Amino acid sequence: MGADRPPRKERLLHGWREDPGSSAILTDIDGTLAPIAPTPDAARVPGETRELLERLSRRYLLVAGISGRKTEEARELIGLDGVVYFGNHGFEKLVDGRVEIIPEARPYLERVQELEEMARRELGPLGAFVEEKVITASVHYRNVPREVGERCVDFVRREGERLGLRVTVGRGVVEARPPVRADKGTAVRALVEEYRPRRALFMGDDTTDLDAFRELERLREEGLLEEMLRVGVASEEGPPGIVAEADLVVEGVEGVADVLRELASF
Numbered sequence: 646m647g648a649d650r651p652p653r654k655e656r657l658l659h660g661w662r663e664d665p666g667s668s669a670i671l672t673d674i675d676g677t678l679a680p681i682a683p684t685p686d687a688a689r690v691p692g693e694t695r696e697l698l699e700r701l702s703r704r705y706l707l708v709a710g711i712s713g714r715k716t717e718e719a720r721e722l723i724g725l726d727g728v729v730y731f732g733n734h735g736f737e738k739l740v741d742g743r744v745e746i747i748p749e750a751r752p753y754l755e756r757v758q759e760l761e762e763m764a765r766r767e768l769g770p771l772g773a774f775v776e777e778k779v780i781t782a783s784v785h786y787r788n789v790p791r792e793v794g795e796r797c798v799d800f801v802r803r804e805g806e807r808l809g810l811r812v813t814v815g816r817g818v819v820e821a822r823p824p825v826r827a828d829k830g831t832a833v834r835a836l837v838e839e840y841r842p843r844r845a846l847f848m849g850d851d852t853t854d855l856d857a858f859r860e861l862e863r864l865r866e867e868g869l870l871e872e873m874l875r876v877g878v879a880s881e882e883g884p885p886g887i888v889a890e891a892d893l894v895v896e897g898v899e900g901v902a903d904v905l906r907e908l909a910s911f
């Protein structure tokens with residue numbers, strides 16, 4: 646019997662392929678769709694991945710990009726109108742072509758700006774890159790020596806805490822955000838409540854993607870989803886939870902492309 650069983654990936658994706666009209670495909674972008682690049686502006690979503698997403702967005706109930714990037718950049722990277730976009734780790738979404746920041750986060754705008762400016766002054770001269778993101782702050786240390794990277798993390802942790810912000814560490818980046826209940830998990834919940842899929846999957850590679858994984862599980866426990874799937878993208882840099890909490894582990898963006906091909910093979 647074992648020999649005739651379809652491979653694990655195929656079995657796990659069966660429900661999605663059989664019933665695309667009730668199925669949601671939710672995905673992170675950097676490190677999941679787009680290979681990690683030395684700098685944020687050098688990242689690209691491969692052409693084949695975009696074509697697959699385009700086909701999927703026409704067939705499935707929902708395809709959404711839920712990114713740590715600013716929403717406009719998430720939109721630009723995927724480049725498809727048929728996809729729904731959330732940016733800044735769930736603090737923003739694209740509504741009718743306009744970016745909406747969640748209202749609870751607005752009172753923290755100045756503090757995030759303050760942190761960004763301090764980081765630019767203190768860490769910029771050491772080679773760190775401070776991305777301009779408005780409602781969250783990201784200090785990139787991929788291209789600096791290890792000790793400078795540690796200094797970036799310490800600095801953002803210390804100053805972020807002083808300003809009352811929440812700090813997370815990702816792949817070559819330390820980020821600060823308003824301490825309100827918004828993350829990739831709240832974005833997943835909002836989409837499930839709006840589109841009412843029977844099943845939803847999320848694909849991700851980094852720290853803030855774990856919020857989406859955990860929310861999917863809660864949604865299934867609450868009965869809002871019949872089925873869910875957490876696709877973890879393994880990498881040397883990613884947090885261990887991405888593999889430990891995933892139902893399906895794939896290797897890098899090539900593994901993600903395989904999942905998309907499988908979902909698109911109808």
Ligand SMILES: O=P(O)(O)OC[C@H]1O[C@H](O[C@H]2O[C@H](CO)[C@@H](O)[C@H](O)[C@H]2O)[C@H](O)[C@@H](O)[C@@H]1O
Pocket residue numbers: 673674675676677680681682683684685686687688711712713714715776778783785787815816817818820851853
């Ligand atoms: O949630 P995501 O869509 O994965 O966004 C997470 C962060 O991605 C970007 O930074 C990462 O990708 C860069 C390009 O490959 C890389 O140079 C950097 O080291 C990574 O951390 C983006 O620039 C950040 O704003 C996102 O938060």
